[in-house]
Amino acid sequence: xxxxxxxxxxxxxxxxxxxxxxxxxxxxxxxxxxxxxxxxxxxxxxxxxxxxxxxxxxxxxxxxxxxxxxxxxxxxxxxxxxxxxxxxxxxxxxxxxxxxxxxxxxxxxxxxxxxxxxxxxxxxxxxxxxxx
Amino acid sequence: xxxxxxxxxxxxxxxxxxxxxxxxxxxxxxxxxxxxxxxxxxxxxxxxxxxxxxxxxxxxxxxxxxxxxxxxxxxxxxxxxxxxxxxxxxxxxxxxxxxxxxxxxxxxxxxxxxxxxxxxxxxxxxxxxxxxxxxxxxxxxxxxxxxxxxxxxxxxxxxxxxxxxxxxxxxxxxxxxxxxxxxxxxxxxxxxxxxxxxxxxxxxxxxxxxxxxxxxxxxxxxxxxxxxxxxxxxxxxxxxxxxxxxxxxxxxxxxxxxxxxxxxxxxxxxxxxxxxxxxxxxxxxxxxxxxxxxxxxxxxxxxxxxxxxxxxxxxxxxxxxxxxxxxxxxxxxxxxxxxxxxxxxxxxxxxxxxxxxxxxxxxxxxxxxxxxxxxxxxxxxxxxxxxxxxxxxxxxxxxxxxxxxxxxxxxxxxxxxxxxxxxxxxxxxxxxxxxxxxxxxxxxxxxxxxxxxxxxx
Numbered sequence: 001x002x003x004x005x006x007x008x009x010x011x012x013x014x015x016x017x018x019x020x021x022x023x024x025x026x027x028x029x030x031x032x033x034x035x036x037x038x039x040x041x042x043x044x045x046x047x048x049x050x051x052x053x054x055x056x057x058x059x060x061x062x063x064x065x066x067x068x069x070x071x072x073x074x075x076x077x078x079x080x081x082x083x084x085x086x087x088x089x090x091x092x093x094x095x096x097x098x099x100x101x102x103x104x105x106x107x108x109x110x111x112x113x114x115x116x117x118x119x120x121x122x123x124x125x126x127x128x129x130x131x132x
Numbered sequence: 133x134x135x136x137x138x139x140x141x142x143x144x145x146x147x148x149x150x151x152x153x154x155x156x157x158x159x160x161x162x163x164x165x166x167x168x169x170x171x172x173x174x175x176x177x178x179x180x181x182x183x184x185x186x187x188x189x190x191x192x193x194x195x196x197x198x199x200x201x202x203x204x205x206x207x208x209x210x211x212x213x214x215x216x217x218x219x220x221x222x223x224x225x226x227x228x229x230x231x232x233x234x235x236x237x238x239x240x241x242x243x244x245x246x247x248x249x250x251x252x253x254x255x256x257x258x259x260x261x262x263x264x265x266x267x268x269x270x271x272x273x274x275x276x277x278x279x280x281x282x283x284x285x286x287x288x289x290x291x292x293x294x295x296x297x298x299x300x301x302x303x304x305x306x307x308x309x310x311x312x313x314x315x316x317x318x319x320x321x322x323x324x325x326x327x328x329x330x331x332x333x334x335x336x337x338x339x340x341x342x343x344x345x346x347x348x349x350x351x352x353x354x355x356x357x358x359x360x361x362x363x364x365x366x367x368x369x370x371x372x373x374x375x376x377x378x379x380x381x382x383x384x385x386x387x388x389x390x391x392x393x394x395x396x397x398x399x400x401x402x403x404x405x406x407x408x409x410x411x412x413x414x415x416x417x418x419x420x421x422x423x424x425x426x427x428x429x430x431x432x433x434x435x436x437x438x439x440x441x442x443x444x445x446x447x448x449x450x451x452x453x454x455x456x457x458x459x460x461x462x463x464x465x466x467x468x469x470x471x472x473x474x475x476x477x478x479x480x481x482x483x484x485x486x487x488x489x490x491x492x493x494x495x496x497x498x499x500x501x502x503x504x505x506x507x508x509x510x511x512x513x514x515x516x517x518x519x520x521x522x523x524x525x526x527x528x529x530x531x532x533x534x535x536x537x538x539x540x541x542x543x544x545x546x547x548x549x550x551x552x553x554x555x556x557x558x559x560x561x562x563x564x565x566x567x568x569x570x571x572x573x574x575x576x577x578x579x580x581x582x583x584x585x586x587x588x589x
Contacts (some may be wrong), residue, residue, distance in 0.1 A: 006310075042424060047281055062424075067449040069458070 002032040002127055007099055010123035011073045016097060017117055019106070024079055028060060028101040029070060032127055038063040040089040045102050047082030052078060052105070054115055054117070057104050061092065074115035076105035114121065195541060198571055200500070202296050202521045202562025203348070203546040206375070207399045208489065209566055211480050214403045218473045225468055232445045234503055236470070239443035242466070243431040245475040251476075252378050253395040254385025259428035260454035261448045265372070265398025267300040268414030269342065270305035270426045271461055272370045272396045275418070276340035277311055278425040278460065279393070282366045285337040290324040291316045293347035294372060295527065296551045316341075320554070321521060323349040323514030326534035327357055333365075340368040343392070346377055349560065350497070350521030351514055359388030365455045371395040375402055375415070380487035384417075403477025404470050413467035413474065424450055427461030429482065471558075492565035493520035496572070500563040503576045509583050513558060521562040523548065523555065528586040530557045536582040545558065 004010070009017040013035035013065070014033035018026040034040070042062040052058045057069035081103050084091055118126065138146075143155070159167070178186065199207050217223065219557050222237060226274035232239060242326060246258035262268035277286045287586035290299055290313050303313055318328045325348065341362045359369050371384035371392040384392035400412035417428055424447065432446030480487065497520040504524060505512050508551055530547045537544040545561035552558060563572065 044424075062449045065449070065454065067455050067458075 001118060002030070002035070003097070003125075004032075004120045004124050004127070006120045008097065008120065009073075010120065011044075011071070011117060011118035012073050012126060015073050017115075018097075018101075019112070024106050025074070025076070026101045026104050027070075030123070031096045034061075034093050034096045034100070037061060037066055037068065040092050041090045043082075043102065044132060045091060045126050046075055046078045048080050050078045052076065053055060054111065058071070059100075060088075070102060072105070073089050073110040073117060074107055075111040076104070076107040078103055080105050082103045105111050142340045147207065151187070173502045174588050192317075193374045194302070197538065197541050197543045198423045198567075198574065199406075199543045200451075200545050200561050200563060200575060201543050202350075202564075203560055204297065204398060204428075205406055205409070206376070206404075206520075206562065206564055207406055207566050209399055209565055210403050210405060210477065217476050220467065223469075223472050233442075234502075235441055238468070239431050239445070241472060241475055242429075242468075243433060243443050244479075246289055246431060247479045248475065249375075249415045250417050252371065252375055252383065253415075253417045254383030254391065254422040255395050256385075257423050257426070258415065258417040259426055259430050261399065262396070262414030262416055262428060262463060262550065263435060263467065264410065264412045264414045264503060265396065265400075265583065266295070266301035267305065267344075268396035268398075268416050269298045269370070269372055270302040270497045271328045271463065272416060273302055273306050273311055273313070273340065273342070273392060273463065274309060274373075275427060276370055277426045279422040280339045280366070280368045283337055283339040284566065285312070285339055286310050286316060287312045287336075287338050288370075289314055289316050289330070289333065289341040289367075291318060291342065291344065291353075291432045293325055293349060293351070294298050294342055295348045295354065297453050298372065300369070300474055313533045314346050318347075318349075321348070321514070323568070325358065327354070327361060327486075329359075332363060336364065336563050338367045340370050342372055342391075343387075344372040345381065346374060346414065346519040346521070349514060349523045350518040350562070352381070352517045352519065354546050355382070355384075355387045357388075359390070359392060363388065363390050368393040369527065370398075373397045374519065375399060376490050379483065379490040381493070381519075385419075390427060391419070392494045393422060402474040404473055411470060413470040423447065425460055427463045427546070429464065429466055489565050490519075491564070496563035496565060497522060499569070500561060500575070504561065504579060507576060507580050507583055509587070510579070513555060518582070520562060520564055524559045524561055526583070528557065530559050530582055533579070533582050533586060534559070537575075539577055540578050540582075544575070544579070 014030045016028050016030050020026055027092040040061055040063050045056045052072040054072055054075045056072050058072045059070035061068050061070060082101050166214040210299055262271060273288045288311060292315050316325055318331050319322060328385045343355055343358050344353050346444045362369050369392040373384060374469055375397055384395040397415055398412060398422050399415045404412055429445055430447050431443055431540045434442055434444050436442045448454055450460040451464050452462060501512055504510055509527040511525050513525045530549060534547055545559040548555055548558040548560055
């Protein structure tokens with residue numbers, strides 16, 4: 001059974017989104033996603049200042065046998081990529097919802113509402129449908 | 133003799149098993165207009181005896197000319213042991229193995245090749261080789277576009293002193309992927325890329341610059357100055373280098389304050405014979421920080437479950453069998469046989485042997501320029517320093533002079549007029565360690581005669 005915290009929002013493509021007090025959002029991949037990928041050996045995160053559109057590939061997570069793109073759940077400007085992951089990609093495996101965050105975004109106007117993110121319960125249904 | 137083992141009955145049985153009426157019917161999915169209907173222009177078949185005879189006649193027609201052409205492929209002495217060892221059954225394969233880790237010997241050889249190329253170029257990591265120097269340069273441009281995350285322009289500055297074929301191959305391979313190549317002119321008096329030619333790019337978004345060393349004219353570029361100029365502007369540096377020359381020149385890893393980012397080149401000088409243009413091989417090395425953007429295969433050293441050292445393909449998540457359309461490149465092989473020869477060549481020569489070869493090439497080229505410029509009507513186009521090639525300018529048509537020399541058994545150099553019309557009647561000449569003082573004297577004497585005859589005509 002995967003860990004799906006109730007206070008986060010989710011995407012069909014297994015990203016999570018946390019709204020921070022300053023109005024920016026933190027983005028990562030879910031516990032289910034890290035488990036499916038296996039031990040990560042490399043994570044590439046976007047540089048601060050980059051503008052991304054919802055659905056755009058903006059980070060790469062690579063395990064020994066697979067490499068996957070991470071898609072921006074919503075449009076906005078990157079305020080930070082997680083600098084720890086360059087030397088400690090395993091943080092995503094160990095703590096997908098905490099130390100393993102990938103990037104922070106300042107959402108474009110209305111982008112958060114437009115993103116149609118899933119609640120924890122709805123994301124759990126996605127996982128159940130996938131057999132996870 | 134038929135080499136296909138299936139009899140007509142076998143074929144009929146297989147067709148009937150899958151319910152196909154004929155072999156032809158299996159190709160129905162390919163639209164008719166895309167299929168080759170005739171092989172017009174291809175000669176009639178010859179048997180083995182006839183082919184053997186044709187090839188010996190053609191080899192005789194080539195003759196045993198005294199060769200002073202370089203221009204990207206170089207005549208060097210290859211110790212007999214190189215190909216005697218390369219063609220042993222244990223090594224004699226043209227291809228990387230599909231089940232790579234089952235072939236530990238092949239992987240160890242590639243690992244040692246990578247180690248040698250990384251040391252020769254002064255870079256941190258090497259791949260298992262590329263097709264040739266030109267395609268390696270194109271791949272380096274694509275790699276730089278991926279690696280330089282501070283640049284969005286995909287603009288690559290390419291000096292006109294880079295081999296003209298490399299420039300064409302780079303455009304052909306990368307233009308449709310959105311990479312824009314912009315040519316940087318050379319100094320007409322010096323034959324190298326002046327820093328002033330780069331000032332127009334000041335403040336603009338440029339992804340990378342290619343720096344050839346030595347350049348196509350044989351001249352040595354001011355690599356430190358160019359590298360530092362580029363790095364101060366977040367522009368990556370792609371070195372295109374001659375591996376023989378690296379034995380005596382500063383390696384790309386030490387250019388300027390930070391060193392080049394990617395180094396590529398043609399590997400043919402390392403034990404591969406001149407052979408009507410190929411097959412040759414390319415090499416590519418880079419700084420470790422760019423390794424995930426590197427194309428091609430990379431062999432790594434590891435430990436097996438019992439703790440014994442072994443070799444494995446590594447960083448495969450970059451490659452297309454895992455990453456599909458988003459792979460770093462479509463290069464998923466290497467030039468196995470030629471890399472084998474190069475690795476054996478380098479291990480037989482050693483650093484000292486390669487440095488002696490490079491020094492001998494340089495000395496011969498200086499002697500060649502000095503001897504040929506004594507001929508009336510011949511002058512050196514540019515000054516020094518150069519490695520083992522130089523541009524000469526003649527006061528008579530180069531093409532006709534080269535034809536007359538060829539009739540006397542001398543391949544006098546490459547006519548540059550089609551590539552660099554602004555240089556006039558210009559000739560690129562090369563001398564390697566294979567040339568003796570007598571060879572140079574014979575060239576001088578023939579050139580004197582030919583030029584005199586041309587003047588009299």
